[in-house]
Amino acid sequence: MRNLRWLAALPFLGILVGPFFLNRVEPFVFGLPLLLAWLVFCVIGTSILMGVIYLTDPQNRAPEDPR
Amino acid sequence: MSIALVIVAAGFALAIGLGLYARVGREMGLEQWTVGGRGFGTALVFLLMAGEIYTTFTFLGGSGIAYGKGGPAYYILCYLTLAYVTSYWLLPPVWRYAKQHNLYTQPDFFARKYGSRALGMLVALVGIVALVPYLVLQFKGLGIIVSTASYGAISSTTAVWIGAAALTAYVVVSGVHGSAWTAVIKDTSILFVVVFLGIYLPVHYYGGYEGLFTAIEAAKPGFLALPDRGQSPTWFTTTVLLTALGGYMWPHTFASLYTAREPGAFRRNAVILPIYQLINLFVFVIGFTAVMQVPGLTGPDVDLSLFKLSLATFPPWVIGLIGATGVLTALVPGSMILIAGVTLVANNLVRPLRPGMDDAATARLCKILVPVLALVCVGFTLSGGDTIVQLLLMGYNFVTQLFPCFITSLMRRNPLDRRAAIAGIVAGVATVAATVLSGFSLAKLPLLGPLQDVNVGIVALVVNVVVTVAVAQMVRAGATAAQAAE
Numbered sequence: 001m002r003n004l005r006w007l008a009a010l011p012f013l014g015i016l017v018g019p020f021f022l023n024r025v026e027p028f029v030f031g032l033p034l035l036l037a038w039l040v041f042c043v044i045g046t047s048i049l050m051g052v053i054y055l056t057d058p059q060n061r062a063p064e065d066p067r
Numbered sequence: 068m069s070i071a072l073v074i075v076a077a078g079f080a081l082a083i084g085l086g087l088y089a090r091v092g093r094e095m096g097l098e099q100w101t102v103g104g105r106g107f108g109t110a111l112v113f114l115l116m117a118g119e120i121y122t123t124f125t126f127l128g129g130s131g132i133a134y135g136k137g138g139p140a141y142y143i144l145c146y147l148t149l150a151y152v153t154s155y156w157l158l159p160p161v162w163r164y165a166k167q168h169n170l171y172t173q174p175d176f177f178a179r180k181y182g183s184r185a186l187g188m189l190v191a192l193v194g195i196v197a198l199v200p201y202l203v204l205q206f207k208g209l210g211i212i213v214s215t216a217s218y219g220a221i222s223s224t225t226a227v228w229i230g231a232a233a234l235t236a237y238v239v240v241s242g243v244h245g246s247a248w249t250a251v252i253k254d255t256s257i258l259f260v261v262v263f264l265g266i267y268l269p270v271h272y273y274g275g276y277e278g279l280f281t282a283i284e285a286a287k288p289g290f291l292a293l294p295d296r297g298q299s300p301t302w303f304t305t306t307v308l309l310t311a312l313g314g315y316m317w318p319h320t321f322a323s324l325y326t327a328r329e330p331g332a333f334r335r336n337a338v339i340l341p342i343y344q345l346i347n348l349f350v351f352v353i354g355f356t357a358v359m360q361v362p363g364l365t366g367p368d369v370d371l372s373l374f375k376l377s378l379a380t381f382p383p384w385v386i387g388l389i390g391a392t393g394v395l396t397a398l399v400p401g402s403m404i405l406i407a408g409v410t411l412v413a414n415n416l417v418r419p420l421r422p423g424m425d426d427a428a429t430a431r432l433c434k435i436l437v438p439v440l441a442l443v444c445v446g447f448t449l450s451g452g453d454t455i456v457q458l459l460l461m462g463y464n465f466v467t468q469l470f471p472c473f474i475t476s477l478m479r480r481n482p483l484d485r486r487a488a489i490a491g492i493v494a495g496v497a498t499v500a501a502t503v504l505s506g507f508s509l510a511k512l513p514l515l516g517p518l519q520d521v522n523v524g525i526v527a528l529v530v531n532v533v534v535t536v537a538v539a540q541m542v543r544a545g546a547t548a549a550q551a552a553e
Contacts, residue, residue, distance in 0.1 A: 005156075008152050008155070011148060011149060012149060012152070015148065015307060016149075016304045016308060019300040019304065020300045023138075023293050023300050024292055025280075025288075025289060025290075025292045028277055028280060028281070030276075031275060031276035031277035031280065032276060032280065033138075033284075034292075035138060035141065035291070035292050036291065036351070039144055039145055040144070040345065040348060042145070043144060043148050043341050043344050043345060044341075044342065044345070046152060047338060047339070047341040047342040050151070050152065050337050050338040050341065051338045053155070054155075054338050057334070
């Protein structure tokens with residue numbers, strides 16, 4: 001499951017490359033301008049991806065991290 | 068005295084009271100004062116990190132840049148999100164190393180990794196130079212908030228003096244413990260206030276988000292996206308990248324990670340903190356609502372947009388609550404910055420020059436330096452006129468120069484030695500300083516085409532990396548030659 005950490009590259013792609021293609025106001029998505037809606041989607045997606053990485057990371061079951 | 072001012076004063080008193088209470092039952096040695104005895108759990112580390120990242124900058128600067136610039140404001144939503152992603156892997160090894168070697172500050176880390184006191188002092192200097200505008204920014208925000216919430220009864224200048232005095236008192240007494248506990252109150256109230264304003268204001272004036280954005284698009288087409296030139300997508304991407312790399316290079320952020328009890332706290336934070344970033348969405352919406360409701364603010368005055376709009380909308384007691392929250396957003400990060408700043412001076416500039424100095428003497432010197440640093444920053448605050456966003460970006464350009472030699476120091480075999488690291492940082496910082504002082508910008512070079520909009524900090528970073536690699540090569544060549552001569 002370790003390879004899942006490469007998912008962390010997706011937020012970089014979405015946020016750094018996305019604006020070149022989605023730099024528009026319309027159409028509105030959920031009432032937000034398109035570019036803003038895309039960036040919000042990226043931020044929420046980042047949290048989800050990091051959650052997946054956290055849950056599958058064997059490091060977090062190591063004894064060095066007592067809860 | 069207006070009801071608004073009474074509430075602001077109560078917020079002030081609460082912050083100071085909590086700050087003082089936090090030290091109860093603790094001996095304030097250097098380790099307790101600067102890094103909380105390395106005993107903070109996930110929740111406190113979260114609050115401390117969020118606490119110093121969500122500052123008056125979020126509150127006033129974020130709405131100000133949305134009001135003044137429109138679409139380019141979105142970068143604020145993005146850069147920390149990326150910084151959090153990297154933090155998942157970067158922070159735990161730093162924490163482990165810091166604990167193992169009993170480090171207090173960011174320069175300690177560099178000095179130890181590279182075995183060089185000189186590098187430590189250089190990093191300390193860069194940190195102090197970057198921290199001063201950051202603290203000035205907090206004072207500036209504090210002044211705006213108090214003078215607005217008092218409906219002009221207290222001048223911004225008086226507010227800055229009161230704020231600086233209060234901050235000094237509570238930092239001297241309780242150190243980082245005070246910051247953590249005040250952060251609890253601050254984050255709860257900023258969350259509540261910003262979400263409330265970000266939902267209420269657009270609904271009140273436009274019936275909802277779509278109504279708000281449609282009205283702005285009709286009046287100012289394209290304002291809600293990035294412009295083709297200037298703050299274009301190229302500017303956006305390079306600025307987000309630069310500030311994301313610099314996100315954890317601030318001395319106070321770096322030092323706050325030493326406060327954690329265990330490194331898992333950072334991994335959990337990396338999951339939660341991006342969602343927390345969405346608070347900025349509400350901040351932007353407040354700024355956008357102000358665009359057509361309180362038009363005409365320009366220059367540094369854009370930072371007033373949140374308050375001007377609130378004054379036009381709410382009765383004084385609500386202004387008081389907003390003001391009290393604003394005061395906390397200045398005090399908490401302000402205290403973190405002060406602690407980090409004086410620890411840098413005492414522990415990393417003075418101590419290396421006076422070998423006999425022990426922890427107790429260093430802690431004493433720290434507390435003496437608090438009012439000195441506060442005074443310096445008050446001086447800058449009362450004399451300068453930049454907007455909050457400009458101040459912050461300048462500080463970021465400085466601290467980001469530490470990133471290249473930071474990242475290589477985490478590698479199993481660091482390819483750089485101290486000479487390469489020092490040369491790179493000096494070259495990068497000199498480039499930033501030269502561009503800031505001369506007012507240089509790539510926009511003056513039309514040959515570059517779309518590359519004109521690249522953030523100047525990236526240029527400095529490239530200079531930094533080139534010099535670092537060149538010196539590292541020279542060092543290696545020198546070592547090989549010496550070996551051959553034997």
